[in-house]
Amino acid sequence: MSALIRERRVIADRWVFAGTSAELPAQGDVLVPLALWSAERDGLALRPGRIGVLLGPADDPAALVHDLPQLALVAVDFPQATDGRGYSTARLLRERYGYTGELRAVGDVGRDQLFNLARVGFDAFALRDGEDVAGALAAFADFSEAYQASVERPQPLFRRRTNGASSAIAARNRRSSLAALPHEFNFRRPDPIG
Amino acid sequence: MYHYDEIDQRIVNERVRQFRDQTRRHLAGALSADDFRPLRLQNGLYLQRHAPMLRVAIPYGLLSSRQLRRLAGIARRYDRGYAHFSTRQNVQFNWPELAAVPEILAELAEVQMHAIQTSGNCVRNVTTDHFAGIAPDEIVDSFVCCEIVRQWSTLHPEFAHLPRKFKIAITGAALDRAATFVHDIGLQAVRADDGAVGFRVIVGGGLGRTPIVGHVIREFLPWRDLLTYLDAILRVYNRHGRRDNKYKARIKILVKERTPEKFAQEVEAEWAHLRGGPATLTDAEVERIGSRFTRPAYLRLPADDAALAAAVAAEPPFAAWVRRNVHAHKVPGYAAVSISLKKTGVPPGDVTAGQMDAIAGLADRYSFGELRVSHEQNLILADVRRRDLHGLWLALRPLGLATPNIGLLSNIIACPGGDFCALANAKSIPVAEAIQARFDDLDYLHDIGELDLNISGCMNSCGHHHVGHIGILGVDKNGEEWYQITIGGHQGATRDGAQAAIGKVIGPSFARAEIPDVVERLVDCYLAHRDSEHERFVDTVGRIGVEPFKRAAYGPRAHDAASPRRAGMEAVAAARLAGPRANSGVPGIEVVQ
Numbered sequence: 001m002s003a004l005i006r007e008r009r010v011i012a013d014r015w016v017f018a019g020t021s022a023e024l025p026a027q028g029d030v031l032v033p034l035a036l037w038s039a040e041r042d043g044l045a046l047r048p049g050r051i052g053v054l055l056g057p058a059d060d061p062a063a064l065v066h067d068l069p070q071l072a073l074v075a076v077d078f079p080q081a082t083d084g085r086g087y088s089t090a091r092l093l094r095e096r097y098g099y100t101g102e103l104r105a106v107g108d109v110g111r112d113q114l115f116n117l118a119r120v121g122f123d124a125f126a127l128r129d130g131e132d133v134a135g136a137l138a139a140f141a142d143f144s145e146a147y148q149a150s151v152e153r154p155q156p157l158f159r160r161r162t163n164g165a166s167s168a169i170a171a172r173n174r175r176s177s178l179a180a181l182p183h184e185f186n187f188r189r190p191d192p193i194g
Numbered sequence: 195m196y197h198y199d200e201i202d203q204r205i206v207n208e209r210v211r212q213f214r215d216q217t218r219r220h221l222a223g224a225l226s227a228d229d230f231r232p233l234r235l236q237n238g239l240y241l242q243r244h245a246p247m248l249r250v251a252i253p254y255g256l257l258s259s260r261q262l263r264r265l266a267g268i269a270r271r272y273d274r275g276y277a278h279f280s281t282r283q284n285v286q287f288n289w290p291e292l293a294a295v296p297e298i299l300a301e302l303a304e305v306q307m308h309a310i311q312t313s314g315n316c317v318r319n320v321t322t323d324h325f326a327g328i329a330p331d332e333i334v335d336s337f338v339c340c341e342i343v344r345q346w347s348t349l350h351p352e353f354a355h356l357p358r359k360f361k362i363a364i365t366g367a368a369l370d371r372a373a374t375f376v377h378d379i380g381l382q383a384v385r386a387d388d389g390a391v392g393f394r395v396i397v398g399g400g401l402g403r404t405p406i407v408g409h410v411i412r413e414f415l416p417w418r419d420l421l422t423y424l425d426a427i428l429r430v431y432n433r434h435g436r437r438d439n440k441y442k443a444r445i446k447i448l449v450k451e452r453t454p455e456k457f458a459q460e461v462e463a464e465w466a467h468l469r470g471g472p473a474t475l476t477d478a479e480v481e482r483i484g485s486r487f488t489r490p491a492y493l494r495l496p497a498d499d500a501a502l503a504a505a506v507a508a509e510p511p512f513a514a515w516v517r518r519n520v521h522a523h524k525v526p527g528y529a530a531v532s533i534s535l536k537k538t539g540v541p542p543g544d545v546t547a548g549q550m551d552a553i554a555g556l557a558d559r560y561s562f563g564e565l566r567v568s569h570e571q572n573l574i575l576a577d578v579r580r581r582d583l584h585g586l587w588l589a590l591r592p593l594g595l596a597t598p599n600i601g602l603l604s605n606i607i608a609c610p611g612g613d614f615c616a617l618a619n620a621k622s623i624p625v626a627e628a629i630q631a632r633f634d635d636l637d638y639l640h641d642i643g644e645l646d647l648n649i650s651g652c653m654n655s656c657g658h659h660h661v662g663h664i665g666i667l668g669v670d671k672n673g674e675e676w677y678q679i680t681i682g683g684h685q686g687a688t689r690d691g692a693q694a695a696i697g698k699v700i701g702p703s704f705a706r707a708e709i710p711d712v713v714e715r716l717v718d719c720y721l722a723h724r725d726s727e728h729e730r731f732v733d734t735v736g737r738i739g740v741e742p743f744k745r746a747a748y749g750p751r752a753h754d755a756a757s758p759r760r761a762g763m764e765a766v767a768a769a770r771l772a773g774p775r776a777n778s779g780v781p782g783i784e785v786v787q
């Protein structure tokens with residue numbers, strides 16, 4: 001039984017996966033693949049219990065744009081840790097389609113992927129079998145900063161920096177750069193000739 | 195030199211700590227070889243034929259003397275006393291112990307170096323013009339752009355597991371010395387009529403088994419939009435690039451399958467969502483990055499130096515070195531100097547720890563403590579006073595580092611090949627040595643003029659053979675090492691205005707022992723046909739086509755020039771032409787304009 005981490009804690013998984021309509025339980029929260037959801041959306045919406053949709057790596061999250069308010073869970077499958085398509089899927093769901101519910105990474109999900117998965121918007125992680133849970137929880141702190149804009153930190157580092165932290169070198173060069181820089185910035189490094 | 199701030203340093207330190215833990219878990223059996231593989235590759239660590247190989251990033255090829263000394267120390271302590279500079283402006287150690295790698299990384303971090311993303315299916319070290327910041331034809335200083343892209347690509351959360359490796363090159367000068375047409379993304383700085391700076395964006399070029407010249411998908415990208423546009427390209431590639439076949443996984447295949455026009459439309463559609471978003475660059479950020487570069491404190495000097503002119507006139511060997519290894523500088527009285535790592539008998543790009551220490555000392559003494567690594571696997575002192583050139587030359591000579599062959603045939607680019615690389619079909623270093631030995635007459639070399647000769651040990655093309663004026667590729671024929679020859683490839687503009695081209699295969703492969711003769715016959719053919727000394731080998735190939743060279747290489751009657759070795763080769767050539775075709779099964783070379 002693999003562990004589920006949500007909001008940095010290990011929790012019990014209440015969701016049942018049903019690959020076909022024959023496997024659907026009578027009630028309770030159920031996770032279905034996109035194909036099943038697309039084929040039987042209306043019937044599924046009527047059954048008791050919440051609905052989640054599982055996206056494969058090649059599935060386009062745009063297919064869910066109108067359904068997202070109805071969904072309590074979107075899971076994204078990583079058949080191999082090295083298949084990085086799900087990272088783009090997650091950002092699109094969060095940043096473009098405004099999904100705010102649980103976004104779960106499933107499949108080949110180990111501790112070494114967690115830091116980046118969290119950055120692109122996953123908040124739940126179904127760890128692969130045998131993964132060390134304590135180590136996994138520690139992995140969210142692998143790095144204390146990151147350069148890029150992401151779901152976790154919508155502003156890139158360069159928009160979050162405080163200017164006071166510069167070193168003496170930067171301060172020294174900044175003086176010359178202010179003198180040397182033309183108004184239209186041209187990427188030229190400060191040039192102390194003259 | 196870019197100087198880390200506290201956060202840059204912290205991120206590198208945290209990467210060392212993370213990798214130390216990954217290595218520990220692997221050695222303890224808690225992380226399988228399969229799971230460890232992508233993690234170690236993302237940190238430049240290969241498990242090769244003899245021992246691990248660690249590739250260390252030299253971001254955009256810029257290196258301080260302090261860093262070079264640290265590399266020398268690592269070569270002594272953890273390797274066998276030398277290092278290898280690669281064609282991607284990186285440095286490689288061929289003999290470290292796996293368990294020692296975290297320690298090496300910690301030592302590198304102390305001098306603001308790392309191995310982040312030097313391998314693996316991620317955005318690799320961005321490369322640029324080795325004359326950035328000093329070239330007279332410069333439009334913008336590409337080092338600043340490169341550092342911005344380095345920070346954007348470092349541990350990018352969305353693009354750590356791309357279909358395949360991803361290489362970006364940037365040029366800021368009019369002449370493209372960064373090979374932007376044969377990278378996954380090439381960026382060429384351009385200045386619009388109103389003076390605004392932007393980039394021409396080229397996508398889908400590359401070497402490897404399907405060499406393709408890239409396509410311009412945008413003529414002018416305003417500089418503020420650089421990162422959002424890169425995000426858009428990478429996202430289209432990450433989502434739609436092929437993952438079913440690693441030989442079709444590079445972005446060039448996606449661009450080709452979609453057509454460049456359709457691909458460009460997809461990127462523009464993606465970019466429409468990202469444009470103007472938080473990753474849009476600001477003046478303040480570009481200024482901040484620029485201000486973290488130290489810049490040489492140049493003196494006001496006369497453009498010409500009388501003593502230099504006198505030494506050139508008096509000492510022909512010095513004059514030859516000045517002619518080949520000294521390059522123009524935009525500041526009067528200064529010059530850039532190439533330190534050739536291509537002495538005959540030394541594997542191209544290899545330097546000993548002692549040489550690295552000595553070069554670091556020369557960089558301190560003559561060039562503000564900075565160096566660059568060129569994609570031709572040489573080192574460059576970029577800011578030498580012209581009046582110091584003679585003294586520098588005298589210091590380089592006893593170190594074996596003053597070979598005056600930059601741009602010449604013996605300045606061979608060669609990958610590590612079968613001596614070191616597990617993927618090789620054939621050795622490349624002995625071939626380079628045999629050619630250098632054949633062309634050891636400097637006057638002859640200078641007469642032949644500019645000629646790029648590149649050697650790769652297999653289709654992965656680390657030696658960039660496709661863009662060599664003469665390219666040599668190791669192929670496997672029933673377990674034997676054979677070599678296929680291409681001619682007419684180039685990067686950077688030729689006489690006819692082409693920006694880059696993939697070389698054409700001249701015919702069946704050759705045995706290793708034949709290669710020096712074949713190269714000599716190609717050169718003889720060129721000398722017989724060139725319209726003047728100013729027409730380079732590659733320009734002659736462009737003008738008269740491949741056929742005359744083919745005849746020269748395989749048959750004796752084809753060209754008129756007398757070659758002393760030709761007669762003796764007749765029998766060999768005839769026998770080999772009658773034999774089986776060595777390059778069957780090797781994918782065809784294709785030229786896409």
Ligand code: SF4
Nearest residue numbers: 609615618651652656
């Ligand atoms: S071209 Fe082939 S043999 Fe040479 S280094 Fe690359 S992979 Fe190895």
